[in-house]
Amino acid sequence: MIYAHRGASKLAPENTMPAYDLASESGADGLEIDVQLTKDNIPVLIHDENVRRTTNGTGFVQDYTYDQLRLLDAGSWFSSKFSDCSIVTLDYFLRWFKNRSMQLNVELKTNVIHYNNIEAIVYDQLNYHQMLDRTVISSFNVASVEKITAIDSNVQTAFLTSIKRKHLPKYAYDHGASSLHVKYRMLDKALVKQCHHHRMPLRIYTVNRPSWMTKCFKLGCDGIFTDVPHEAVEQRDLFES
Ligand code: G3P
Ligand code: MG
Numbered sequence: 001m002i003y004a005h006r007g008a009s010k011l012a013p014e015n016t017m018p019a020y021d022l023a024s025e026s027g028a029d030g031l032e033i034d035v036q037l038t039k040d041n042i043p044v045l046i047h048d049e050n051v052r053r054t055t056n057g058t059g060f061v062q063d064y065t066y067d068q069l070r071l072l073d074a075g076s077w078f079s080s081k082f083s084d085c086s087i088v089t090l091d092y093f094l095r096w097f098k099n100r101s102m103q104l105n106v107e108l109k110t111n112v113i114h115y116n117n118i119e120a121i122v123y124d125q126l127n128y129h130q131m132l133d134r135t136v137i138s139s140f141n142v143a144s145v146e147k148i149t150a151i152d153s154n155v156q157t158a159f160l161t162s163i164k165r166k167h168l169p170k171y172a173y174d175h176g177a178s179s180l181h182v183k184y185r186m187l188d189k190a191l192v193k194q195c196h197h198h199r200m201p202l203r204i205y206t207v208n209r210p211s212w213m214t215k216c217f218k219l220g221c222d223g224i225f226t227d228v229p230h231e232a233v234e235q236r237d238l239f240e241s
Contacts, residue, residue: 001222002236003030003105004229005206006047011228013078014054015045016085020093028229030103032205035090035122037115042066043090043122046074049112053077055087062113090122094129104135105181105203105225107160108148111140119147123155142175149176158203162186169198179222181205184212192219210235 007019008026015034023031034047039062051057051064055072066089075082090106097104106126108118126132137148138158145157159177161168164186172180179201182191187204195202203223204216213235216224226232 001029001103001203001224002027002229002232003032003103003203003223003225004028005032005225005227006034007031008229009227010208011230013075013082013085014227015047015087016074016082017088017093017096018075018082018085020096023229024100024102026229027233028102028226030105030223031097032105032107032225033090033093034107034109035118036061036109036113037118037121038062038064038066038069040065041117041121043118043125044069044087045090045093046087047109049109051087060113062115090125091129094125094131098129098131102134104131105158106135106137108137108139108141108144110144114141114143119144120151123148123151136179138179138181142177145172146176158201160205167194169195169200173198173200179203181225184216187216187219187221189219192221196220207232214239 004023006014008022009019011022012018033045035043050060055074057072070086074087075085126135136156136158138160140160145159148157157177158179158181159172160181162183181203184204201222204221205225207213207224207226217239
């Protein structure tokens with residue numbers, strides 16, 4: 001499966017509605033989004049803890065209320081064409097997304113700041129919008145994966161990592177994860193075999209080069225995250241033909 005990483009983030013500013021629109025038009029199977037929490041506990045879609053890189057503001061997401069955060073320009077850093085983009089809430093996104101027949105990966109950004117109760121807040125919104133059956137909730141922080149599993153053991157979760165360790169699928173499983181999301185350089189035949197032995201889907205980030213895409217398809221990975229979903233769909237068609 002092809003997941004658009006932060007939307008079609010090579011073509012439009014990451015984690016904004018234009019990037020999500022392009023992802024939905026690309027033929028990708030799924031969409032990956034990053035979630036942080038505002039000062040007033042609103043889940044919002046932005047990759048970094050700090051707004052500096054992707055907006056015209058400064059400071060941490062957790063120090064803004066959503067009413068303050070939404071005033072920031074989240075598109076001009078990418079191109080002046082996108083100067084009207086703002087940071088959107090998870091709730092706004094889900095209202096748009098639920099009419100589309102795509103899978104969703106919600107990444108909880110809890111590896112740097114631990115946002116109080118973010119797991120339950122995000123879970124409740126996914127549940128409210130009846131999205132749980134096509135959502136994987138992932139995190140680099142195993143504590144977040146464990147919390148989601150404790151809330152609902154049927155929800156699909158993923159442990160995210162860029163660090164090699166022995167028996168990684170077992171480690172993920174022992175922390176309540178039902179799948180594994182790893183950095184491309186960790187991918188090899190042995191890992192695919194281990195994951196499949198444990199019936200654990202393996203998805204790879206961030207796969208932008210055609211040769212990397214082909215390697216993922218060849219090895220039988222279950223999913224890739226890519227900034228260029230249009231190209232990945234083309235590569236997959238070529239690979240399958
Ligand atoms: O979820 C896959 C990937 O998004 C993890 O890394 O830093 O791009 O959020 P990052
Ligand atoms: Mg991410």
